[in-house]
Structure formats: structure tokens, C-alpha cells
Amino acid sequence: MKEVKIKIKNLSVYFNYIQALNDVSLEIFENKVTCLIGPSGCGKTSLLRSLNRMNDMIYGFRMNGEILIDDIDIYNKEIDVVNLRRLVGMVFQQSNLFPKSIYDNLIFAPKILGIKDKNELEEITERVCMQTSIWNEVKDRLNESALNLSAGQQQRLCIARALTVNPDILLMDEPSSSLDPVSTSKIEELLFDLKRNYTILIVTHNMQQAARISDYTAYLYLGQLVEYDKTTKIFTNPANKQTEDFLTGRFG
Amino acid sequence: MNNRFKENIKKKSSSDSIIDKIMINAIRLFSFIVIIIFILILGKIFYEGIGVINWNFLTGIPKSDISKGGIGPAIFGTMAVSLIMLILAVPVGIFSAIYINEFAKDTFWLRLIRASVNSLAGVPSIVIGLFGFGFFVLFVGKSIDSILQTGMFFGQPAIIWASATLAVLVLPTIIVTTTEALNSIPLTFRQASLGLGASKWQTIRYVILPQARPGILTGVILALSRSIGETAPIMFLGSAFFLPNLPLAYLDLSFIQIPIINPADQFMHLAYHIFILSTQSSNPTLTEPFQYGTTLVLVVITLLLNLTAIIFRFRFRKINEVVKRNQ
Numbered sequence: 316m317k318e319v320k321i322k323i324k325n326l327s328v329y330f331n332y333i334q335a336l337n338d339v340s341l342e343i344f345e346n347k348v349t350c351l352i353g354p355s356g357c358g359k360t361s362l363l364r365s366l367n368r369m370n371d372m373i374y375g376f377r378m379n380g381e382i383l384i385d386d387i388d389i390y391n392k393e394i395d396v397v398n399l400r401r402l403v404g405m406v407f408q409q410s411n412l413f414p415k416s417i418y419d420n421l422i423f424a425p426k427i428l429g430i431k432d433k434n435e436l437e438e439i440t441e442r443v444c445m446q447t448s449i450w451n452e453v454k455d456r457l458n459e460s461a462l463n464l465s466a467g468q469q470q471r472l473c474i475a476r477a478l479t480v481n482p483d484i485l486l487m488d489e490p491s492s493s494l495d496p497v498s499t500s501k502i503e504e505l506l507f508d509l510k511r512n513y514t515i516l517i518v519t520h521n522m523q524q525a526a527r528i529s530d531y532t533a534y535l536y537l538g539q540l541v542e543y544d545k546t547t548k549i550f551t552n553p554a555n556k557q558t559e560d561f562l563t564g565r566f567g
Numbered sequence: 568m569n570n571r572f573k574e575n576i577k578k579k580s581s582s583d584s585i586i587d588k589i590m591i592n593a594i595r596l597f598s599f600i601v602i603i604i605f606i607l608i609l610g611k612i613f614y615e616g617i618g619v620i621n622w623n624f625l626t627g628i629p630k631s632d633i634s635k636g637g638i639g640p641a642i643f644g645t646m647a648v649s650l651i652m653l654i655l656a657v658p659v660g661i662f663s664a665i666y667i668n669e670f671a672k673d674t675f676w677l678r679l680i681r682a683s684v685n686s687l688a689g690v691p692s693i694v695i696g697l698f699g700f701g702f703f704v705l706f707v708g709k710s711i712d713s714i715l716q717t718g719m720f721f722g723q724p725a726i727i728w729a730s731a732t733l734a735v736l737v738l739p740t741i742i743v744t745t746t747e748a749l750n751s752i753p754l755t756f757r758q759a760s761l762g763l764g765a766s767k768w769q770t771i772r773y774v775i776l777p778q779a780r781p782g783i784l785t786g787v788i789l790a791l792s793r794s795i796g797e798t799a800p801i802m803f804l805g806s807a808f809f810l811p812n813l814p815l816a817y818l819d820l821s822f823i824q825i826p827i828i829n830p831a832d833q834f835m836h837l838a839y840h841i842f843i844l845s846t847q848s849s850n851p852t853l854t855e856p857f858q859y860g861t862t863l864v865l866v867v868i869t870l871l872l873n874l875t876a877i878i879f880r881f882r883f884r885k886i887n888e889v890v891k892r893n894q
Binding site: 367369372374397398400401404405407409411412413414423424427428473476477479480 | 672673753755756758759760761762763764765766769773774778
């Protein structure tokens with residue numbers, strides 16, 4: 316039985332006078348991987364960043380419509396953005412680890428939440444490293460600078476760091492676009508494990524990746540949702556001609 | 568075969584290469600002039616001043632016979648004024664910079680603040696000194712006196728007002744360097760922190776400030792080394808001609824008396840002391856070595872501060888390089 320986790324209703328997003336999203340409505344299902352695809356500038360990232368209100372800090376941001384997570388309107392005045400971001404974690408395109416040790420990166424968020432107990436912090440560190448299967452690679456070098464890790468390890472550590480606050484939803488903005496195929500496949504394997512516990516939204520430019528990892532796929536074009544369906548359906552028998560053109564590379 | 572290559576590959580015409588050589592050597596010469604001037608000044612001060620430097624000169628109190636006295640109170644006074652100046656200027660400077668860089672939107676007000684900071688940096692120090700006397704002593708001090716009924720206590724030149732005036736003088740330096748240090752922290756770190764559920768202040772406190780710390784410290788030290796050499800702003804603000812007692816007050820805890828800087832006292836100051844020795848002395852030839860000695864002490868303090876700043880900046884650059892390499 317699949318449950319709706321996020322309901323996006325008639326969402327329009329503007330940056331100053333530029334409209335990034337136009338009347339987008341879709342429902343994201345719990346414990347599934349949903350891919351957002353489309354050409355550059357189509358609003359994928361804007362949509363993703365609306366879900367943890369990272370757009371709020373961009374000057375000139377305005378939005379219409381509603382986003383409900385577990386039936387709660389996250390743009391309601393009573394919502395605390397800081398708490399929202401703890402429940403809706405985000406992994407960025409480029410790894411953005413702090414220039415600190417691996418351990419300090421992982422305990423950053425728990426510490427901010429007020430966890431001081433050393434055992435508890437170590438437990439969290441171990442749990443998230445296990446979840447992202449990076450534990451064996453980092454367990455002996457937790458006090459080394461995180462920036463000494465390889466690019467792929469850094470990105471997986473970013474995912475681990477996002478899990479330290481135990482979010483419900485994980486947003487990923489092209490998490491493997493700057494990685495080699497081996498690191499990419501490691502991250503993809505990771506997603507299969509993670510979706511048991513988390514609802515995952517991922518933006519990608521890699522169509523094969525979208526086909527491999529996602530359960531649902533949304534195709535956006537010029538700020539509008541063109542098609543949204545099960546990935547198997549979209550990639551084998553898209554209802555819309557535009558989607559088909561994009562997927563087969565005849566776009567333009 | 569094409570002769571184009573053969574004809575053009577040879578050295579340029581002799582007049583061209585002569586101009587080249589002249590210009591390159593001229594550039595070299597001019598850059599050396601800067602170094603030579605620096606070495607000449609330092610060398611002169613060192614040569615003339617080193618003779619009078621001894622323990623008694625550095626720690627002793629001034630006597631009416633200059634050759635028997637020391638500059639201890641002037642060194643102490645310089646440090647006391649600078650310390651209080653930092654206590655006043657650093658929080659204001661850093662918080663202003665945080666506001667400018669992290670909170671202010673690009674509006675009329677932000678542009679006004681930036682313009683004010685830049686203009687403030689260009690105000691001559693004598694003007695700042697007169698402002699300090701008029702504003703801090705005559706207005707703020709006298710107002711406090713009349714409100715607290717303390718007679719003539721705050722409304723006269725004193726360490727606190729000299730420090731406040733120097734704080735006004737160095738504020739632009741601190742604000743500009745801090746703004747630059749904050750601005751150099753990449754956006755990705757802010758996003759990482761906010762994305763993890765840190766609040767805006769937590770992001771500044773735990774991510775941005777720690778990374779900007781060496782840059783901020785560099786600015787603070789440069790501001791300090793600038794303020795130490797200033798004479799004009801403190802002339803009207805309690806720097807004394809001759810003051811053998813240190814400006815101290817004692818905190819009486821019955822079993823022990825803790826000396827603290829008395830901010831309402833007058834003080835001696837190295838820069839002002841040099842000014843006095845060279846202009847007010849009845850026998851300038853006699854005091855000359857002591858002028859140089861005092862100058863040497865001041866220059867060495869400034870150089871040491873600048874050296875510290877350079878080391879901080881070096882570390883800061885190294886951290887930034889590591890961060891850049893990883894992006």
C-alpha cells in the first residue's frame with residue numbers, strides 16, 4: 316500500500332519577475348525514489364528546493380500554491396523553517412563538507428540539536444556511516460580532514476551527514492553529476508537501501524540513472540509538469556510526445 | 568619554401584629591445600626604491616635608538632632628567648589604550664560586518680552604510696581627534712556627569728575617550744576586512760549548514776565565523792598596528808606630557824587588591840611621547856637619542872603586530888586553497 320508523502324498543489328514559483336515553476340501539481344509517494352528530469356532551467360531544482368524552503372533565502376522569491384507534507388502546509392506561518400529542514404534533508408550537487416574532520420562534519424547537526432552525550436554522538440556517527448556503507452572506509456580516520464577523502468567518498472559522507480538528523484525525506488540535487496561511474500553506482504546502490512526508511516527525491520541529468528534508480532519519474536519542461544508516472548511507464552511508453560522526444564534525445 | 572618564418576624569427580630591431588631593457592630596469596629600480604626607503608628609515612631608527620635601550624629605559628618611570636628616566640608608563644599607557652580600543656571597536660566592527668554581509672539586502676540602506684564606512688576611512692585623524700573631544704568628552708562625558716552628579720569625573724580627557732576615538736578611527740578597517748573575510752566563505756557552506764537544520768545565527772556562529780576567524784584577526788591586528796602609531800587623535804584626549812604613575816585603580820577584595828586599568832585616568836602614550844620629546848624639549852640635542860629609542864620601541868611593536876597579521880593571513884590562505892581544491 317503506497318502512501319502519499321508530499322502533495323504539491325498548483326505550485327508556481329517566481330524569482331523577481333521570472334517564473335520558474337508554473338502550476339505544478341504532483342504527489343510524491345512514501346518510501347519511493349522519485350526522479351525529476353528535464354532540460355536545464357526547467358525548474359527541477361526550484362521544485363526540489365521549494366520542499367525544504369531553501370528558496371526562501373534567494374532574493375526575490377515568491378510562490379503560489381501549496382505544498383503539503385503529511386498533510387501539513389509547509390509554507391504556513393506557524394511552520395519553523397529550521398525544523399522543516401531537519402525533517403527534509405538535502406544533498407547538494409557538489410559535496411559541501413566543512414573543512415573539519417570527518418567526525419566533526421557528522422556531529423555538526425546533532426550538536427546543534429543539543430546532543431552533547433559523547434556516546435550518543437558516536438552512535439549516530441556509526442549509524443549513518445553504516446547506512447551509507449562508508450563505515451569501513453572512514454572508521455579509522457574519523458579525525459582526519461573530510462576534505463582528504465575522494466570526491467565519491469565526500470559525496471557519500473554528505474549523504475551520511477544529511478541522515479544524522481534523521482529526516483523523513485531526502486532531497487538530492489544531481490548528487491552524482493560530478494562523480495566517476497564507480498562512485499555513481501555506489502550512490503545508486505545506496506538509494507535502494509535508503510528508500511526503505513526515507514522518501515527520496517532526486518534531480519538528475521542522467522536518463523539511464525533515472526531509469527535505474529527511480530520508482531516514479533516527473534518530466535518538467537519550461538516550468539511545467541509535462542508527465543508524471545511510474546518510471547517503467549515513462550521510459551517504455553510515455554503518454555506525452557514531448558517526454559518521448561526528450562528521453563530519446565530528439566529534444567530541441 | 569616560405570621565407571616568412573625566417574624573416575620574422577630573429578630578434579626585434581635594436582631600438583625596440585633597448586626600450587624593453589630600459590623599462591624593465593626602471594620598473595626594477597622603482598620597486599627597489601620602496602625597499603631602500605623602508606630599510607633607510609628602519610636603519611636610521613635602529614642605529615640611533617639602540618644605544619639608549621636598556622631595562623631601565625623600557626620599564627623605568629620618566630624623570631625630569633630625561634637621560635635617567637624611562638618610558639615604562641608610555642608603553643603601559645599605549646597598551647592600555649589599545650586594549651580598551653579593541654574591546655570597544657572589535658564587537659561593533661564584527662557585528663556591523665556580519666550585518667552588511669549576511670543580513671542586509673542590496674538596498675539604499677546597505678549602499679548608505681557602505682558609503683559611510685568608506686568615507687569614514689578617509690577622514691583625517693586630526694578631525695577624528697577633534698570629533699572625539701567634542702563628542703565623547705564634551706557631550707557624552709559631561710552628560711554622564713550631569714546625570715550621575717559626579718562633578719568633573721567623566722567629562723574630561725581620559726583613557727576611555729582616547730580609546731573610543733581610536734575605535735572610531737579603526738572601525739572602517741575592521742569592518743572592511745571582516746566583510747571581505749565573511750564574503751570569501753563559499754555559499755555552499757551556508758547551504759550545507761542551513762540544509763542540515765541550523766538556524767541563521769547557528770550557521771554564522773559555527774560555520775562562517777570559525778572559517779573567517781584568521782581573516783578577521785588579520786584585520787584586527789592591522790587596525791591595532793595602525794592605531795598605535797596615531798598621535799593626532801589622542802592629543803586632546805588625555806595623553807599626558809609627564810605622568811610617572813601608571814593609570815591604575817585597585818579593585819579592593821579585602822584580602823587582595825587587584826590592579827585594573829582606570830579608564831577615567833590620564834595616560835602616557837609612545838606616539839605622543841615622541842611628539843613631546845621632539846617639540847617641547849628645552850634641549851633637543853640631549854633628548855634626540857631618547858626620541859629615537861622611543862621610536863624604535865614603537866616601530867618594533869608595530870612590526871611584531873604586522874608579522875602576526877602576516878602569519879594569520881598565510882594560514883588563512885592555506886585553508887582557502889584546500890577548500891578551493893576540493894570544489
